[in-house]
Amino acid sequence: MDQYVIRGGIPLHGEVEIGGAKNAALAILAAAVMADETITIENLPNVRDINVMLQAIENIGAKVDRVDLHTVKINGRPIHGCTVDNEYIRRIRASYYLLGALIGKYKCAEVALPGGCAIGSRPIDLHLKGFRALGADVRVLRGMVVAKADTLVGRHIYLDKVSVGATINIMMAASMAEGKTTIENAAKEPHVVDVANFLNCMGANIRGAGTDVIRIRGVQHFHAAVYSIIPDQIEAGTFLFAAAATGGDVTVRNVIPKHLEATIAKLLDAGCRVDEFDDAVRVSARGPLHSAHVTTLPYPGFPTDMQPQMTVVLGLADGTSTVTESIFENRFKYVDELAKMGATIKVEGNIAIIYGIDRYQGARVCAPDLRAGAALVIAGLAAEGITIVDDIYYIERGYEAFDEKFRSLGGEIERVSSAKEIQKFKLKIVS
Ligand code: UD1
Secondary structure: OOEEEEEOOOOOEEEEEOOEOHHHHHHHHHHHOOOOOEEEEEOOOOOHHHHHHHHHHHHOOOEEEEEEOOEEEEEOOOOOOOEEOOOOHHHOHHHHHHHHHHHHHHOEEEEEOOOOOOOOOOOOHHHHHHHHHOOOEEEEEOOEEEEEOOOOEOOEEEOOOOOHHHHHHHHHHHOOOEOEEEEEOOOOOHHHHHHHHHHHHOOOEEEOEOEOEEEEEOOOOOOOEEEEOOEOHHHHHHHHHHHHHHOOEEEEEOOOHHHHHHHHHHHHHOOOEEEEOOOEEEEEOOOOOEOOEEEEOOOOOEOHHHHHHHHHHHOOOEOEEEEEOOOOOOOOOOHHHHHOOOOEEEEEOOEEEEEOOOOOEOOEEEOOOHHHHHHHHHHHHHOEOEEEEEOOHHHHOOOOOHHHHHHHOOOEEEEEOOHHHHHHHHHHHHO
16 A cells, blocks of 8 residues: 655745646546537646546547546547446546536436545435436436436526535536526536536536526537636645645645635635735745634635645644534544644534644554545644655545655655655655
């Protein structure tokens, strides 16, 4: 099993280039199969979940041509089946986007129930309710979602809960339904807008993405398109919080600062200096970190995917902070791991009460999921001594060249796969 080994305590300095947004890319790859002409997608992050999705669409017959690490050409014309099931696709959450894409285009889809990070019960009832409202017969049979329709007909759909996945999925299916669909109480996340822009680029007629009412007029065909995915606000935020935790000075490049507003607001609350540029954000954290109070909320609120990274920063702040998780019910599992590094955090229901300490101590910890894994790496970079992070498989689902990017900022971190390599790392840093 691969691990990261880290010698912490070095403030991170420099500039880092942010890749394309994983969560936007996963939906866009699924949506690309709806066209019978070639779709070129640029700024694709080269991470594991993306490769699993590409493999899945290739398995149903789509032509997938990986031009380079960050560009792919997809043509859905040769698709010969609507059944998607393999051990890898079952582990990713975004497999559900193939439901919306296939039911929209082919009026049939059979996709394994989604997996993803274990951060709560994560139902997909709203997705299924949306497909049913459009006229599909949807059942769950032997671990598969099976959806069929003679025709899909546009409807007025109200989402009981703000859901990124359900908004995107219904938007995809409705973009090829007959007539008009309105999605009310829609999610407003930047990647909802990105997917809508992409669908429009292929010929869809979607208005209002980015507000809580999305109006879609169905079309019959999608055509060729070239599209570049938006920058990953979560990757960017992760590096900004790493700068804060290590007392460093880091600029993230190729970002849309507006998407980072909630993150920037909390960095300012924590006492960091933040400078915004056209497509870059710089954070410097020279003085002590201050306590703060954070609640995760749908966009434009503070993103739940930044919650563990924020907690790691607040663990080093003066005084007592609170982090309230309002999206997922079980997103504090990493706190026990952080406690091994000296953090003093009490979890009561969906609130973490954080009593700041001066410094984390290096320890052997285990990444429980993608974002929590990234947060433990940040803690390791800030800690005194050596930290080993196990189960980095989770981290590699969503971060490209994570160790390499930290090394470019001066962090001492290596990806290793044996005790011998850990020993070698230790010898290198003492010499
Ligand atoms: C997506 C992201 C994930 C991010 C989350 C919130 C992907 C692949 N994953 O997950 O990284 O943390 O948005 O920004 O893009 N809910 C229901 N029924 C449903 C759907 C959702 O009750 O049918 C609930 C969920 O349990 C959760 C809330 O709605 O409490 C929001 O979930 P949602 O926005 O759908 O998150 P995901 O699409 O799973």
